[in-house]
Amino acid sequence: MSLLIQNISKHISLTxxxxxxxxxxxxxxxxxxxxxxxxSGQICKHSYFVNSGILRSFNINDNIVEHILTFACEGxxxxxxxxxxxxxxxxxxxxxxEDAEIxxxxxxxxxxxxxxxxxxxxxxxxxxxxxxVANQERLMDNLSLSAEERFEKFRRKYPTLLQKVxxxxxxxxxxxxxxxxxxxxxxLLRK
Amino acid sequence: MSLLIQNISKHISLTxxxxxxxxxxxxxxxxxxxxxxxxSGQICKHSYFVNSGILRSFNINDNIVEHILTFACEGxxxxxxxxxxxxxxxxxxxxxxEDAEIxxxxxxxxxxxxxxxxxxxxxxxxxxxxxxVANQERLMDNLSLSAEERFEKFRRKYPTLLQKVxxxxxxxxxxxxxxxxxxxxxxLLRK
DNA sequence: GAGGGCACTTAATTTAGGTTAAGAAAAAAA
DNA sequence: TTTTTTTCTTAACCTAAATTAAGTGCCCTC
Numbered sequence: 001m002s003l004l005i006q007n008i009s010k011h012i013s014l015t016x017x018x019x020x021x022x023x024x025x026x027x028x029x030x031x032x033x034x035x036x037x038x039x040s041g042q043i044c045k046h047s048y049f050v051n052s053g054i055l056r057s058f059n060i061n062d063n064i065v066e067h068i069l070t071f072a073c074e075g076x077x078x079x080x081x082x083x084x085x086x087x088x089x090x091x092x093x094x095x096x097x098e099d100a101e102i103x104x105x106x107x108x109x110x111x112x113x114x115x116x117x118x119x120x121x122x123x124x125x126x127x128x129x130x131x132x133v134a135n136q137e138r139l140m141d142n143l144s145l146s147a148e149e150r151f152e153k154f155r156r157k158y159p160t161l162l163q164k165v166x167x168x169x170x171x172x173x174x175x176x177x178x179x180x181x182x183x184x185x186x187x188l189l190r191k
Numbered sequence: 192m193s194l195l196i197q198n199i200s201k202h203i204s205l206t207x208x209x210x211x212x213x214x215x216x217x218x219x220x221x222x223x224x225x226x227x228x229x230x231s232g233q234i235c236k237h238s239y240f241v242n243s244g245i246l247r248s249f250n251i252n253d254n255i256v257e258h259i260l261t262f263a264c265e266g267x268x269x270x271x272x273x274x275x276x277x278x279x280x281x282x283x284x285x286x287x288x289e290d291a292e293i294x295x296x297x298x299x300x301x302x303x304x305x306x307x308x309x310x311x312x313x314x315x316x317x318x319x320x321x322x323x324v325a326n327q328e329r330l331m332d333n334l335s336l337s338a339e340e341r342f343e344k345f346r347r348k349y350p351t352l353l354q355k356v357x358x359x360x361x362x363x364x365x366x367x368x369x370x371x372x373x374x375x376x377x378x379l380l381r382k
Numbered sequence: 383g384a385g386g387g388c389a390c391t392t393a394a395t396t397t398a399g400g401t402t403a404a405g406a407a408a409a410a411a412a
Numbered sequence: 413t414t415t416t417t418t419t420c421t422t423a424a425c426c427t428a429a430a431t432t433a434a435g436t437g438c439c440c441t442c
Binding site for chain 4: 383384385386387388389390391392393394395396397398399400401402403404405406407408409410411412
């Protein structure tokens with residue numbers, strides 16, 4: 001069974017026909033690292049489900065500084081939620097960090113599937129709720145924890161990412177400069 | 192028509208019977224300012240819809256510093272999403288800031304209503320999506336904007352709140368100390 | 383295998399924002 | 413009204429993290 005169907009089946013149960021219908025409305029593609037799937041200023045047309053590889057979404061401030069909103073590894077969904085909902089140009093980039101196989105679900109097909117398989121409303125509601133909870137926690141962490149504590153949390157939450165993505169991107173995710181991150185890391189190692 | 196039904200009707204349409212069923216599963220109460228509706232460490236049993244007044248959700252760090260997650264005014268929903276979903280003890284407080292009339296929807300009744308009126312899955316999906324988008328924007332703002340810029344955004348987004356809640360709570364929301372907020376404010380006024 | 387970018391490090395300097403403390407003003411309570 | 417508590421301000425001092433800059437190692441690709 002595909003990773004995507006497994007993912008859905010964690011929260012709702014689909015009949016074999018529904019599974020086939022769902023899959024028939026998606027497209028699976030492979031992308032090389034460094035591919036930009038969505039550019040800032042574009043309208044986001046798809047939700048992306050990661051079969052393998054790593055993606056990230058980020059924005060760029062004043063044309064200089066990148067800030068990472070999310071990483072997405074195997075079994076995660078990613079997209080520009082704002083742009084996807086509003087169908088207006090967003091300010092996020094979505095980029096492939098590690099060669100990836102991606103299931104793409106277009107906004108239109110998603111709406112079609114909501115109509116055909118109303119249970120999917122439930123599935124995406126739960127998915128969105130979980131994102132919201134994670135996001136709220138990260139926001140509170142950014143308000144109340146030091147960079148060191150945020151790094152510790154990141155390391156515990158995404159142990160595999162630590163090995164796989166350049167550390168300047170982890171710095172960006174936890175909200176510090178690469179230089180400060182480097183200093184902090186060597187301080188932690190010295191302990 | 193009640194504010195709550197208006198709110199729901201923005202996203203889905205309910206028959207009069209469904210409206211009555213929904214309302215029959217809620218309880219409306221009034222609360223005085225300073226009432227704590229939910230304490231840290233408790234399991235959140237209700238979603239709260241604000242008919243009038245102002246509420247806030249916040250956590251307390253190291254028993255000292257408060258950090259505000261959300262304000263909720265007329266027509267807004269509020270709750271501890273983490274605790275509500277998981278039915279585990281959360282770390283948020285929910286407090287009434289200004290005398291309020293609140294519609295309370297228990298977790299059990301919400302689940303009951305999902306079963307009776309599946310359209311509601313859609314409604315709460317959309318509600319959660321909108322929260323997520325707002326939350327993501329706030330997170331990115333916290334990563335990339337200065338305190339002054341965050342305050343400017345807050346002021347534009349919630350002009351009414353500025354008058355109504357103590358400024359130390361706005362400080363807490365944008366993520367600075369009351370002292371720094373005061374300094375910043377007088378600097379902005381001098382311009 | 384030489385050269386050109388990246389990613390990472392280190393260090394000096396600067397700054398945004400925190401801390402501490404104390405008084406003034408305002409609001410709530412009595 | 414008076415008292416008490418909370419909120420707001422101001423100011424001196426402190427610190428986490430940013431900025432700037434220079435140097436090192438490393439993977440590309442030509």
